[in-house]
Amino acid sequence: MQYEVRALSPDNQIVALVIDAQDERDARAQVEARGLHATRLAPVRSFRRAAGGRGGISLVLFSQELLALLLAGLSIVEGLEALLEREGGARLRVVLERLLAGLREGKRFSSLLAEQSDVFPPLYVGIVRAAEGTSDLPRALSRYVDYQARIDTVRNKLVSAAIYPSILLVVGGGVSAFLIAFVVPRFATIYEGTGRALPWMSQVLLDWGKFASSHGLPLLAGALGAGIAITAAVRATIAKVGLVSLLGRVPVLGPHLRIYQLSRLYLTLGMLLEGGIPIVAAMETASGTVSPGLREGLMRARAAVQSGDALSSAFQSEGLTTPISLRMLRVGERSGEMGTMLTQSAAFYDGEISRWIDRFTRMFEPLLMSAIGLIVGTIVVLLYMPIFDLAESLS
Structure with a gap:
């Protein structure tokens, strides 16, 4: 289970992080082991589907940014590193760090996405897995962005009409x-x-x-x-x-x-x-x-x-x-x-x-x-x- 933590460092700086723990006691012990004093510790709420994403993470925005970096000539690892450098949200930073760690270990990108099913739905994992077979990830990301845009167009019409x-x-x-x-x-x-x-x-x-x-x-x-x-x-x-x-x-x-x-x-x-x-x-x-x-x-x-x-x-x-x-x-x-x-x-x-x-x-x-x-x-x-x-x- 994941916990959102706000802690005080030894130099009196407030630190925000997300950690994996079995329960609250385990989470607090991990925080103290890092030399931090937890001021707030709460479990991450179950992720709800946002517009084109889950858990407040927009898969459309993530795909658009990654697509732009890949089309600019960066590799998948370089693209994720660039996203990590500019990302301020604790939740997405954790996701990007896990993806980068797995890619550096030689794992497939689709397998890493599948391991984080609370963020990446099976549909997203499927198109990335298919793209790995053709070595055309940018086209797969572009296809997903277009797909989500068409879904959102009809959904927004229904919401606006109500x-x-x-x-x-x-x-x-x-x-x-x-x-x-x-x-x-x-x-x-x-x-x-x-x-x-x-x-x-x-x-x-x-x-x-x-x-x-x-x-x-x-x-x-x-x-x-x-x-x-x-x-x-x-x-x-x-x-x-x-x-x-x-x-x-x-x-x-x-x-x-x-x-x-x-x-x-x-x-x-x-x-x-x-x-x-x-x-x-x-x-x-x-x-x-x-x-x-x-x-x-x-x-x-x-x-x-x-x-x-x-x-x-x-x-x-x-x-x-x-x-x-x-x-x-x-x-x-x-x-x-x-x-x-x-x-x-x-x-x-x-x-x-x-x-x-x-x-x-x-x-x-x-x-x-x-x-x-x-x-x-x-x-x-x-x-x-x-x-x-x-x-x-x-x-």
């Missing part, structure tokens, strides 16, 4: 809660002194407002508890079946998310095949980039291909194709350019997903604004209906 509706929901919910908890009780106090019968819908709203005002803390605690419980249930479900599979059960989103998953699968397989990785090994590597539901079908298709079936037939039998992608796969089998056809299929569906996101956003945002306006407007109208009745009686 930001504005989320803001609308938060603002609309906040305005509605303010009206009910603060404004409605004051109107209720005014109407109680008139001694007049109120319209039943207005009376219901006023009763609810008075209840929310007098039981504000219990309602807030209940809402927070329900939110925490729902969040925990959603996280457990996502951990079990995956976020994409969960959203795929929504009738409107399901078909389009399936296209998104297939597009990512085709793009991954295409990149691996163009890098020289055999189809069976490529399918095994690509299984780590798709949802659990799609992974099962991919593994069955892999077994079918391993037994001699064509890729297009195996994918079709497992529901991993669409009419267009099936035709393109068959063309790739006839021409021997399967990697290119898979990449072109992914590009076709990426464009289709982007167009659907734009159409959905243009349609959904006005509908959401109308719904929020209708809710707020209904509350306001119900508050003023007794005033309208009073004005009619006076006239």
Whole structure:
């Protein structure tokens, strides 16, 4: 297990380092053995996938910098040494030092990457391993950067499309809660002194407002508890079946998310095949980039291909194709350019997903604004209906 350590050196300098230890006691003993006094010692948190990387280390940025150095004529060892000299992050420095130590011992670069699976995913290790067979590491790094850029383009479109509706929901919910908890009780106090019968819908709203005002803390605690419980249930479900599979059960989103998953699968397989990785090994590597539901079908298709079936037939039998992608796969089998056809299929569906996101956003945002306006407007109208009745009686 790894521990992040902040320690005080004998000359009163603060030192930051990452060490491998069995437990906290072992880590503290290692720090003291170096003549340091640990002021902070905490285990490194489990690495979460960042944009194109893991554990806060961007594989895209790492690949771009290493690619630039290799294209400038530096060897892999010289390139990693150059990166180490300018790197200030403790985590990446540890990774680079391990890679350099292994290369100086004569180990293969891909094997060293595989030893640090918490940083380098199997997909990255696979393309580097294939590049070692052709002695063309720069091309493999360039291919990975392009691949991640295309994945991030679609993902960023999805995130951007969800930001504005989320803001609308938060603002609309906040305005509605303010009206009910603060404004409605004051109107209720005014109407109680008139001694007049109120319209039943207005009376219901006023009763609810008075209840929310007098039981504000219990309602807030209940809402927070329900939110925490729902969040925990959603996280457990996502951990079990995956976020994409969960959203795929929504009738409107399901078909389009399936296209998104297939597009990512085709793009991954295409990149691996163009890098020289055999189809069976490529399918095994690509299984780590798709949802659990799609992974099962991919593994069955892999077994079918391993037994001699064509890729297009195996994918079709497992529901991993669409009419267009099936035709393109068959063309790739006839021409021997399967990697290119898979990449072109992914590009076709990426464009289709982007167009659907734009159409959905243009349609959904006005509908959401109308719904929020209708809710707020209904509350306001119900508050003023007794005033309208009073004005009619006076006239």
